[in-house]
Each structure stands twice: as structure tokens, then as C-alpha cells.
Amino acid sequence: MIRGAYLYLKDKQFYSKKKRYLELLGSFTFVEKLKEKYSLLHIIDMDLMKGSVKNFDIYERLTTDMYVEVEIPEKALRHAARLQEIDVRVVLAYPYRGKETLNLDFLEARVDTLDELSHVEPIRDVFTSNNNVAEEAFKMGFRLFFKGRHKNAFAVIEEV
Numbered sequence: 464m465i466r467g468a469y470l471y472l473k474d475k476q477f478y479s480k481k482k483r484y485l486e487l488l489g490s491f492t493f494v495e496k497l498k499e500k501y502s503l504l505h506i507i508d509m510d511l512m513k514g515s516v517k518n519f520d521i522y523e524r525l526t527t528d529m530y531v532e533v534e535i536p537e538k539a540l541r542h543a544a545r546l547q548e549i550d551v552r553v554v555l556a557y558p559y560r561g562k563e564t565l566n567l568d569f570l571e572a573r574v575d576t577l578d579e580l581s582h583v584e585p586i587r588d589v590f591t592s593n594n595n596v597a598e599e600a601f602k603m604g605f606r607l608f609f610k611g612r613h614k615n616a617f618a619v620i621e622e623v
Contacts (some may be wrong), residue, residue, distance in 0.1 A: 466504030467620035472518055479623045488555040503530040504618045511539045554590055
């Protein structure tokens with residue numbers, strides 16, 4: 464089983480979410496230390512949410528030693544192929560626009576409800592924190608990336 468860290472990225476600094484606020488963890492140097500414990504980083508890029516690609520250099524450096532996946536908001540979908548070119552896995556949210564044009568080997572669907580699960584194909588990897596979705600996804604043969612702990616998870620992703 465792969466262990467992953469769930470992080471936020473803004474202005475080249477990494478954060479964790481504590482209650483409703485982001486808590487500063489550090490820069491690239493901090494994240495390099497995480498590779499002793501984690502082999503996967505699941506990143507919410509706050510700059511990418513606004514359409515900025517200023518953190519792409521960090522992704523290029525990270526993917527040499529770790530697996531990296533980034534959630535892509537629909538308005539930043541135009542940057543998804545570029546992320547995949549530098550070996551970053553793209554995590555799409557419902558309604559999974561762009562899934563037909565992206566490399567399925569570097570693609571994952573964020574699924575929050577059972578209804579969303581029926582729209583995932585042809586994507587084979589599912590990210591969720593919902594136990595009901597996880598159970599159904601596993602039964603359907605999807606590879607499961609779970610935020611938290613789940614017995615059938617291919618990867619468990621923890622808050623740092």
C-alpha cells in the first residue's frame with residue numbers, strides 16, 4: 464500500500480488545513496523530508512485554482528523522487544496536459560471534463576458521491592474520502608486512492 468500526504472500549495476509554500484485555516488508547513492525543503500514517510504503527494508494548488516502556473520517548477524523537482532497528483536479545477540483544465548507531461552497525475556472533479564483527451568495513465572477522478580461514480584469511465588483511478596464510494600468503487604474494479612484509512616485502498620492519503 465502506498466502512503467500519501469494531503470497538502471495545500473500557495474506561493475511555493477506548503478500548508479495543511481487545520482479546522483478552517485491553512486497552517487504553514489514550509490517550502491520545498493520541508494516537502495523533501497516527507498519522502499522518508501510518504502511516496503505520494505496529493506496537492507491542492509491554490510494558485511492553480513486562480514489560473515496561475517507559478518508552481519510548475521516545484522512539480523518538476525518533486526516528480527524526480529515522488530509521485531505527485533494535483534487536483535485540477537475546471538477553469539484550469541487547459542493546464543492538465545502540461546502537468547501530465549512532467550509526470551504529474553491529474554485529479555479531475557465531477558463532471559470530469561477533459562477525461563477523453565488526457566493520458567489515462569496519469570489521470571484520477573475525485574469522487575464524492577455514488578452518483579458521480581457512474582460518470583468516471585474511462586478513468587480507472589478514483590480518489591475519495593467517502594467510505595460508501597470507496598466500497599462501490601472497489602467492487603467495480605477501480606484502483607482506490609483514499610483520504611484516510613480504508614482496507615481496500617491502493618493508496619492511503621493522510622493529512623499532514
